[in-house]
Amino acid sequence: MEQNILSMENITKVYPNGFVANKGVNFSVHEGEIHALVGENGAGKSTLMKMLFGSEKPDEGRILLHGKEIQIDNPTVAIQYGIGMVHQHFMLVPSLSVADNLVIGMEPKKKGLYDVAKAEEITREAAQKYNLLVDPQAKVVDLSVGLKQKVEILKALVRGAKILILDEPTAVLTPQETKELFVELKHLKTQGYTVVFISHKLNEVKELCDRVTVLRAGRSIGMANVADVSQQDISRMMVGRDVRLDIEKDKPHPGDTVLKVSHINKVNALGKQVLKDVSFSLPHGVILGIAGVEGNGQSEISEIISGMDRSFDGEAEINGKSIRNMTVRQVRESGVAHISEDRMTYGIVGDGTIAENIISDRYYKKEFQKGPLLDQKKIDEMVDDLIEKFNIKCDGKDQPIRMLSGGNMQKVVAAREFTNHADLIIANQPTRGIDIGASMFLRNKLVELRDAGAAVLLISADLSEVMEVSDRLIVMSGGRISAYFEDASEVTEEDMGLYMLGLKQMTPEEIRRASS
Secondary structure (H helix, E strand, C coil), X not given: CCCEEEEEEEEEEECCCCCEEEEEEEEEEECCCEEEEEECCCCCHHXXXXXXXXXXXXXXXXXXXXXXXXXXCCHHHHHHCCEEEECXXXXXXXXXEHHHHXXXXXCCEECCEECHHHHHHHHHHHHHHCCCCCCCCCEHHHCCHXXXXXXXXXXXXXXXXXXXXXXXXXXXXXXXXXXXXXXXXXXXXXXXXXXXXXXXXXXXXXXXXXXXXXXXXXXXXXXXXXXXXXXXXXXXXXXXXXXXXXCCCCCCCCCCEEEEEEEEEEECCCCCEEEXXXXXXXXXXXXXXXXXXXXXXXXXXXXXXXXXXXXXXXXXXXXXXXXXXXXXXXXXXXXXEEEXXXXXXXXXXXXXXXXXXXXXXXXXCHHHEECCEECHHHHHHHHXXXXXXXXXXXXXXXXXXXXXXXXXXXXXXXXXXXXXXXXXXXXXXXXXXXXXXXXXXXXHHHXXXXXXXXXXXXXXXCHHHHHHHCXXXXXXECCEEEEEECCHHHCCHHHHHHHHCCCCCCCHHHHHHHHC
């Protein structure tokens, strides 16, 4: 019988506001295994791992390493015990080289000065040993997301980590980068390292991991050998009910053109050209997906079309009208709804109630007014109806939206944006960071809106999402459209990844022909 290298027993964490993040959680890993930790958004995964890494302290319970109880007061202590963590948002200094980043805090010295050559030697040796090949002299700012992640993993390993916690490590990787990462993690496993793999992607859990622990509502629901359970079994454990993991949709029936983007170029505040001659159109009744590694122009397109950014060259038209000089409200009034990738900044007012957030785009319209005042009865009826239809888990419409989980916040945003009778819905990362149940609900809603005649522009870093939900696909690389597919079902993930990485590129003529 395999022995646990590390155990967390009866871990409880309650925050000062009374929120119970973890309640009596048990979690253990074997030496030399890849162990998945899964659960809905808000299930307590990150809090549990923060306590293991010393960023948080448990109120109850204990942590055992090789059978002996240990106290982890901060990340420095965790590293001393051989526990490392790679966060979803990388903690690298962009202006420094790979070697400089790798040795921060443990810089080699020669005659009292920083020894650059030694730092590069340490980096080369570590890269070779762990099969995580990086250029020691490369500036981090110039690296791809996949290479930055390798540097983060190497940082933990050179500091002596034997247990490696990876938080959503494939969230922004291409299929090729994901495949490469899995090879590297399996290589670490053969060397006796233990990996805790936090993920929402159950297909990756099945492909990579040995065992899986499921958390739900702050409690441990169970642990299983991955070979003994299906994706459906795991999702049922995560949400407590059956969840459909597929999208049901008929072929699209395109109508008149809603959105036309012509030769858009944009230079950002740093002087970098982030959009290069981007042109495409989108008709009623079609979902057009935009795929690409983050930072390749997708966000800029979303901001331009939604009216948030007017500093661009080229033209964008909604229903035949230029939006260049329109305010955000005028763009919305012309038939555009927008789910922003940053819901906390642009999607909601945190201190506002659920009701206030839902009516924020329509309170001024005649149908919600009664003389000089708002028709509160009509507003209340509408909001209560949307809370029910969108399955928003809350204490009522007057609850501050900041008190909701991320998934329920996103449902409030969707309830507002999906019910304003828009011709064009811009959905930018609509399911990022939310659980599988809420994700499938929102994806199916997008298909319903398409079937009702809306045009949907779906921008997503989740490749499986953008491929499954979309009817047509654009791939972006380096601010350009690198490929266009009239039928999203005809392209493979492998090809998508090559276009995303810029290793394949359609000619302008091929793109024009495919999109005509």
